[in-house]
Amino acid sequence: MWLVKTHDDPQEFARLVKRWEEPIFRLCARMLGDVHRGEDLKQEVFLRLFQKRKRYEATAKFSTFLWRVAVNLCRDELRRQQSRLQTVQTGDTSEEETTEWASDTPGPDARTAQAEESEFVRAAVMQLPEIYRAVIVLRHYEGMKLAEIADILELPEGTVNSRMAEALSRLSHALQPKLRPATAFCHSSKGNV
Amino acid sequence: MNHPKSEDWVLFAYGEATPQSQTELERHLQECPECQATVQTLKTTMRQLDTWKVPQPRQARPTFLPVVKWAMAASVVLLLGFTAGRVTAKPDATAIRAALLPELREQVKSEVARMVRTEVAHASALTLTTAADNADKVAATYANAIYASLKQDVDTVALHADASLRKTALQLNQLTDYQPVSLNQ
Numbered sequence: 001m002w003l004v005k006t007h008d009d010p011q012e013f014a015r016l017v018k019r020w021e022e023p024i025f026r027l028c029a030r031m032l033g034d035v036h037r038g039e040d041l042k043q044e045v046f047l048r049l050f051q052k053r054k055r056y057e058a059t060a061k062f063s064t065f066l067w068r069v070a071v072n073l074c075r076d077e078l079r080r081q082q083s084r085l086q087t088v089q090t091g092d093t094s095e096e097e098t099t100e101w102a103s104d105t106p107g108p109d110a111r112t113a114q115a116e117e118s119e120f121v122r123a124a125v126m127q128l129p130e131i132y133r134a135v136i137v138l139r140h141y142e143g144m145k146l147a148e149i150a151d152i153l154e155l156p157e158g159t160v161n162s163r164m165a166e167a168l169s170r171l172s173h174a175l176q177p178k179l180r181p182a183t184a185f186c187h188s189s190k191g192n193v
Numbered sequence: 194m195n196h197p198k199s200e201d202w203v204l205f206a207y208g209e210a211t212p213q214s215q216t217e218l219e220r221h222l223q224e225c226p227e228c229q230a231t232v233q234t235l236k237t238t239m240r241q242l243d244t245w246k247v248p249q250p251r252q253a254r255p256t257f258l259p260v261v262k263w264a265m266a267a268s269v270v271l272l273l274g275f276t277a278g279r280v281t282a283k284p285d286a287t288a289i290r291a292a293l294l295p296e297l298r299e300q301v302k303s304e305v306a307r308m309v310r311t312e313v314a315h316a317s318a319l320t321l322t323t324a325a326d327n328a329d330k331v332a333a334t335y336a337n338a339i340y341a342s343l344k345q346d347v348d349t350v351a352l353h354a355d356a357s358l359r360k361t362a363l364q365l366n367q368l369t370d371y372q373p374v375s376l377n378q
Contacts, residue, residue: 022249025247026247029247030245030247035247035248038247114244117241117244118244118245118246121241121242121244121245122245125242125245136242139207140239140242141242145209146204146209158200161200161203161204162200164200164203165198165199165200165202165203168203168235168238168239169199171238171241171242172234172235172237172238175238175241
């Protein structure tokens with residue numbers, strides 16, 4: 001990234017894109033709940049990355065810088081979606097989650113149990129407020145550590161972990177009736193060990 | 194009994210608890226069925242989250258790729274057309290020789306004439322007629338020798354070209370599965 005910043009090196013930038021486009025795509029697709037919009041936003045991320053290359057400081061981890069750009073763009077897009085939805089709100093809150101999982105979802109007759117479970121999970125994650133969804137995507141799906149997520153989101157680690165606990169609690173309640181019967185995971189500060 | 198906080202179990206489930214905390218949590222789990230159920234539910238939720246798969250993204254393609262593709266296709270067509278033309282044409286060594294030799298003769302003549310003029314200019318012991326006669330003989334000898342050498346070179350080039358074209362034709366036939374064109378019609 002330093003070469004991109006100082007020399008506008010296109011080959012180096014292409015190398016960066018190749019290395020990072022898949023994880024960034026996964027983030028965008030899960031944050032937006034849509035493969036095609038995720039694809040579009042992924043391209044926007046790298047465009048924005050190139051536009052902001054002069055702001056990159058070599059003292060910071062490049063991955064943190066990139067993830068932060070991506071997460072912020074996802075947030076912006078989600079706010080735009082919310083704004084558009086509000087203009088056509090009919091009062092039925094279920095319309096907020098009408099986003100289909102693009103063409104990779106087969107028709108109802110062809111869906112396997114696994115595909116249905118995947119769809120339930122997707123819908124449950126999409127029901128999470130953005131602040132919890134971001135943590136779940138970064139922590140659970142991208143396998144990041146608490147410290148790195150805290151850097152990306154510019155939050156204390158304790159806050160990140162609390163949001164993670166709350167997100168898992170909500171997901172547990174959302175998924176429990178539809179999937180496996182189990183006691184829901186409750187987020188509560190019950191006391192100290 | 195004091196139970197650990199949900200945040201502690203999240204750290205535990207994701208393997209980020211400190212070693213000391215890990216030990217204490219494990220000890221508590223052995224004694225607390227309620228927390229065992231809590232951790233079990235947490236792990237079940239994590240497994241359920243894993244069922245949501247994201248397909249591979251489309252590879253980033255530059256906008257000029259369609260143009261490049263068309264250029265490549267056009268190049269392939271041109272190459273095939275050129276090669277087909279060369280394959281179907283009858284490589285004729287005789288024609289190659291016939292095309293090259295006149296020019297070679299002219300070049301030899303002019304070179305020999307230059308050499309003769311030089312020879313004549315340096316002759317001192319012979320009469321002009323004798324010198325001229327000798328010059329003619331010398332010129333004829335030089336011309337014949339050079340011509341014979343060049344003719345041999347041209348023949349060699351023609352034969353090589355012929356062999357190369359035959360080889361190319363065979364290779365193309367293998368690639369395209371066309372019936373081989375007979376080159377000895």
